[in-house]
Each structure stands twice: as structure tokens, then as C-alpha cells.
Amino acid sequence: MSNRHQVTCSICKKKFPLAEVTPSRLVRPAMAALIVADHPDWDRDSYGCHNDLNHYRSLYMQDILTAEKGELSSLEKEVLDSLREHDILTQNLNETVDEExxxxxxxxxxxxxxxxxxxxxxxxxxxxxxxxxxxxxxxxxxxxxxxxxxxxxxxxxxxxxxxxxxxxxxxxxxxxKDRLRSENDYRVNLKAELEIRHLHSKLDLLLTHQWQRLLEIQQVQTGLLEELENKR
Structure with missing residues (x-):
């Protein structure tokens, strides 16, 4: 893919195809605040690659868990790491225990x-x-x-x-075995809850962005209609 179809990530300063970056307008404000704290040049025209955004999304989820539960346990830190690395937490514990x-x-x-x-x-x-x-x-x-x-x-x-x-x-x-199974269920449920919360926030942000775009289009249409009326 040529360079004219690529954009520069404002976080890592590397070039990526458009399919591998996300515009800053679609990044939630709380998460954007974390990015701005490390990269002051982040603005509405910036882009972020998926790896960097996953890193800040993990930091954002960590702040949420810390605010709700206080100090994080080792299980919760493992869930946050899996969110950052896109790892799968589900595993067959019976085979692991039997092998050991x-x-x-x-x-x-x-x-x-x-x-x-x-x-x-x-x-x-x-x-x-x-x-x-x-x-x-x-x-x-x-x-x-x-x-x-x-x-x-x-x-x-x-x-x-x-x-x-x-x-x-x-x-x-x-x-x-039951204790390991319970811990694994807790990790999977916590990750699912965080992912669902992230999806809800992302959908709300997308709906807000679409609503703003509709308002802009409506304003443009209203302006065109006024110009047509004036010409008549």
C-alpha cells in the first residue's frame, strides 16, 4: 500500500494503513485524557494505531477497577494484561491439573x-x-x-x-480443582464485563459522533436552501 493511503500514528509516530488506525474523534474523552497526558500533541485530527490504543485502553480499565475496588489483585492484573495483549483466558483446567x-x-x-x-x-x-x-x-x-x-x-x-x-x-x-475453576471463571467474567462496558461506551461515542455529523449535514442543507431562496 502506498504512503498516500497511510497515516501516522500520533503516539508511536509510525505509519499504518487506514484500517489499522482509529481517529481521535472516536476515542472516548477519559481515554483521550490519558493519551494527552503522555502526548500533548494529541488533538481531534490525530490518529492512533490499535496497539497503542489497546495499551491506553488497558490503563483506562485499570483506573476504573482501582477506583471501584481499590488495590488490584493478581487476578485482576492478569485480566488487564490479557486485554492489552488480546489473550484468551479460557482454558481446560482439568487437563492442566491432571498433567501436574x-x-x-x-x-x-x-x-x-x-x-x-x-x-x-x-x-x-x-x-x-x-x-x-x-x-x-x-x-x-x-x-x-x-x-x-x-x-x-x-x-x-x-x-x-x-x-x-x-x-x-x-x-x-x-x-x-474447584478453586482454580472459580478463579478462572472470575477472570473470564471480569474480562467479559470490561469488554462489554468498553463496547457500550464505544457505541455511545459512535452514536454521538453520528448525531453531530447529521447536525452538520442538516446545517449545510439549511444553508443551501437559504441560498436558493435568496437567488429566487
Missing amino acids: ATLGQRLADRVATFGGSWTFILFFASVLIVWITINSIALLSKPFDPFPFILLNLVLSCLAAIQAPVIMMSQNRQEA
């Missing part, structure tokens, strides 16, 4: 999954029935665990003592 899981954590998840299934309940019930049946039939001879089945109680106690902390380990991992 250790062998013990994976084993705890499998034990908790098996221990909370009907397969485990039916299998364990079958073992109990067989155990009690064998020792009941062998009452007249010499059972290895006679009534009241003390060895069975010992096995059940050991199994419960081992299974409980393993299940707690799995629950802790699930809580960590």
Missing part, C-alpha cells in the same frame, strides 16, 4: 473412584458374606476366625483407617 499430578495423587483418585462405586460395594459385600459363611459352617470344626469374627473386625478397621486419608487426599485435589 504426581503418581500418589493419581493413585488416590483411582482408589477414591473405586471406593465410591457400586462395584466396590458389591465386591466388599461378597467378601463379607463368604467370610462369615465359611467361619459359620466351620463352627463345629476349627474356624480361622470364629464368632464374633475378631479378625474380620480388625481387617475392616485397617481398611477404614487406610481408605479414609486416601479419600481425603482425593477430595483435597478436587477442592484445588
Whole structure:
């Protein structure tokens, strides 16, 4: 594209095609004030490239969040950085957590999954029935665990003592997943809210600009009509 189809960005002083710049008339006043503070030569005839305007838009959003919430958290700063860089915040946290899981954590998840299934309940019930049946039939001879089945109680106690902390380990991992998922939802919702607020402001600015243009056209038409009347 030739230079006559390019304009100079008033912020970075580089030339860009018209499709990659925005006129200053379409920049909201609060955001324009931030630009003027750094670049006093910014006026109604200036242009700004998209990268520079994104930078000042991020600063503008940061001022809004700071005014509403005070000091920004690390999550909110991450959202502002994503707005500046146009990054995507949505991610599959399950894959990330599973990839970082250790062998013990994976084993705890499998034990908790098996221990909370009907397969485990039916299998364990079958073992109990067989155990009690064998020792009941062998009452007249010499059972290895006679009534009241003390060895069975010992096995059940050991199994419960081992299974409980393993299940707690799995629950802790699930809580960590839920916490990461909640933080990710907060980042995505905050970014969506800021983007929607920016779009609303931009639409209001465009409508105001169009209304001003219509008034200018109406004034020109009125002037032409008056000239025609005077000629008559």
C-alpha cells in the first residue's frame, strides 16, 4: 500500500494503513485524557494505531477497577494484561491439573473412584458374606476366625483407617480443582464485563459522533436552501 493511503500514528509516530488506525474523534474523552497526558500533541485530527490504543485502553480499565475496588489483585492484573495483549483466558483446567499430578495423587483418585462405586460395594459385600459363611459352617470344626469374627473386625478397621486419608487426599485435589475453576471463571467474567462496558461506551461515542455529523449535514442543507431562496 502506498504512503498516500497511510497515516501516522500520533503516539508511536509510525505509519499504518487506514484500517489499522482509529481517529481521535472516536476515542472516548477519559481515554483521550490519558493519551494527552503522555502526548500533548494529541488533538481531534490525530490518529492512533490499535496497539497503542489497546495499551491506553488497558490503563483506562485499570483506573476504573482501582477506583471501584481499590488495590488490584493478581487476578485482576492478569485480566488487564490479557486485554492489552488480546489473550484468551479460557482454558481446560482439568487437563492442566491432571498433567501436574504426581503418581500418589493419581493413585488416590483411582482408589477414591473405586471406593465410591457400586462395584466396590458389591465386591466388599461378597467378601463379607463368604467370610462369615465359611467361619459359620466351620463352627463345629476349627474356624480361622470364629464368632464374633475378631479378625474380620480388625481387617475392616485397617481398611477404614487406610481408605479414609486416601479419600481425603482425593477430595483435597478436587477442592484445588474447584478453586482454580472459580478463579478462572472470575477472570473470564471480569474480562467479559470490561469488554462489554468498553463496547457500550464505544457505541455511545459512535452514536454521538453520528448525531453531530447529521447536525452538520442538516446545517449545510439549511444553508443551501437559504441560498436558493435568496437567488429566487
